[in-house]
Amino acid sequence: MNQEALYQLATIGICLVGSALFSSAETALTSLSHNRIHQLLDSGRKSSLLRLWLKKPNDVLTTVLIANNIVNILAASLATAFSQQQLLRLGLGDRESLAVGLAVGCMTLIILVFGEVVPKTFAKHNAENIIPFFPLISGVYYLVLPLTRVLVFISGSVVWLGGGKFSHQGPLVTEEDLEWMILRGHKENVLHKEISSMLTGALDLEDTVAREIMMPRTKMVMFEVNETLEEVWEQHREHNYSRYPVYDEVPDKIIGIFYIKDLLYYLIDPAGKTFSLRELMRTDLYFVPESKNVREILTELKTKQIGMGIVVDEFGGVAGMVALEDILEEMVGEIYDEYDEPAHHFIEEKPGCFRIQSQYLLADLEEHLHVKTGLPLDRGYDTVGGLLMDLAGRVPLPGEVFTWPENASEPGNEADETIAPQLSFTILAATETTIESVRMEILQQNQEDTKSRPEPSPA
Template sequence: MEAIPDLFGQMPPIVISSVWLMYSVEGIILCLLLLCSALISGSEVAFFSLKPQQLAECRHSSSQTERDIALLVSDPRKLLATVLILNNLVNISIVTLSTYMVIDIIGKNSPQATLAMSVLTLVVTFMIVFFGEVIPKVYSNQRALSFARLTATPILWLSKILHPVAFLLLQMSRLVESRMQKKGYNVSIEELNQALEITTTSEKTSDDQKEILKSIVNFSTITVRKIMQMRMDICAADTEWRFHELLAYVNEMGYSRLPVYRETIDKIEGILYVKDILPHLEQSDDFEWQQLIRREVFFVPENKRIDQLMKDFQARRVHMAIVVDEYGGTAGLITLEDIIEEIIGDINDEFDTRDVTYKRVDENTYFFEGKTLLIDFCRILDVDIDIFDEVRGDSESLGGLLLELFARMPRVGEKKRFKNFIFTVMSVDKKRIKNVRVFIRKDAPVIHD
């Protein structure tokens, strides 16, 4: 750095004055460029932080500046391209001009050139990041509309000047996007759930919202078997019933649609819509209501995914499907409401009963009906449903799980331990387990017998 005073010492005063004047001008230009960098960076945050209500006010404002804001935001891709081009041009200009000044001062071949350039890199990087990025973005995020008003008109004019460059960048970005879309992404459900856990930690996100988001993420993995009404719970009408028997059953059940079978539930004849009965309520008991049955029955397999089934419901314009097993027998029934409830939770109408399917005795003891679905059982006890995967087999109910654990029909009073759960059979009939007592050992080791 001693070369500078020696150099100035050999110069006439008027030359020294002109040199310092040149450096002063270059310094002022650097400061102006840094200010431009700050304004451009801040405008990026400001424009994209505007609320829909603010944008609506700008569109109908009498102020030309606010109408310019609405015009810029109406094409966000072009706006972003313009801002990025300007920001890079300004930052490159800062680096270029500062480098030129340092080389001009100390000389290209000076021994201190390497050290000076290293220091310059650190200083310029700090100045651009702190004064050109951090401060303006924090400020504009808090005062988005005011900042947007300040920069809208200049950026609108510059976007017209830089339109050819921005257009070229946009076309290249669309080409890259199209290639990436064709290639696709392989993201597992576990990764999506992990991402969801990270992004829903905010206190503003309620538990219900988190559950809905998780249900949407897992929606495509759920099969019909997991949410269908089991065979034993299907409410269906027999073709042999007389008209008054049918009316009494419809009135008792409260459903708008009923499957109709002949002889057994495995022989579904069609679907009866209750609205089709209404014009015939005054008919005698001999009325042949069977002619009202709609014969187009939608049958689906147990392993069909519910996202595909929902599309089928929309395409066919139906709300109900009969679930069949591998032998063609009736395994259950599923409705559009069942699918929607899997996302948003239970939907109760005026006909839905609020029967309690379980009873909590104390902190560790519960009574459940054997027909309780495992997914509901785990939800009530706040445990992961995967805990039973190793022993549940194809069972979807609590009673089915116990049949898998016992490997036979248990007797009343028999107990079975699995991990921290102790299951006691409270009542059974010849075909199924009706009631179960569940005791949870909170501090017990994870074992089963």
């Protein structure tokens, strides 16, 4: 074998190494997420190519493809010339077609295995191990930059004419991406169930309003500003709250918040003093509309250094109150102290049959049951009790039964049953003004939901 043939083989080998390098770089760059690249750069990893990839991914990708094609074509051409020389050396004559066939067949197999499959497979699972070779790609980038710009312009024009997008727009990570990552983290046992629930709850604060988490006015315990010490103490012994709204004459006229711990200042030295809620209460009130975002409420409570806000409706009347504890419970679940009795808002009595409190949110039913219920979420009420009052047109009596959808059994509505299950609600306890508890049964459910629904967790 003469010296020229050795040079050809050596050059072919260099081209194969280059092909493997460019192929692995292509796969490594596309395998690394933008978030991971930012993380690497922020941690001190130096790579000009990674920075270029973030700014001009189309240019970098085009450069890699140009270089890869150049070395592959060069390797195939040299292999053809080498084959012709070896055929002449063996006395087979100048058989160009045979030389081309041998070269194309051998180089296709070699490039496919060692220039594509092996390096790309390695880079797919070891992308960060390819980063030390990126400086070579950076050098090639600037070497072929004029050609790259021309090809990027042409490809961008074709993509634009086809109605496609040529660049990424918007945030790299959306809220849906975060929720999906949290869910995957829990399924793969990377995140504990409680941690994933807390993270999901924190994300949901953005879509939750005060009306959904507040203590409604009907359940608020308030003091009239002229109540005596005995009256205040009697109510406190019954409810054991740490703070109470104080109103003047009518509950809609709240003038302060009474912290029960402030009562100690009076009890320590009551001699010569007259008990007065007006003097003991704090007047730094925080009023929020029903539709205010819970995340914003949390921020303002922290800024104002207060523990609760009074929720008002569109007419200025008191609708309820929201405390820091209510917001925390949205993230971590129910919080009980030594005076609280565990609340059972949702109990599964048997498969498909549940006992629920009337204040249970309709939006939470689908999330809890993992079933599309088709319940209305935009009719001016948010709870199961509100739905049943709307269906009855009054406050229902214990023992009354309602179904949803109302017309599910009428002819012509069979198609709706395949979309949402038919639900039955039985009133278990109610007063003259409100529903307290309900039994809900899933009467009919489409087959797909039946197979996919996991067992509900106790609430």
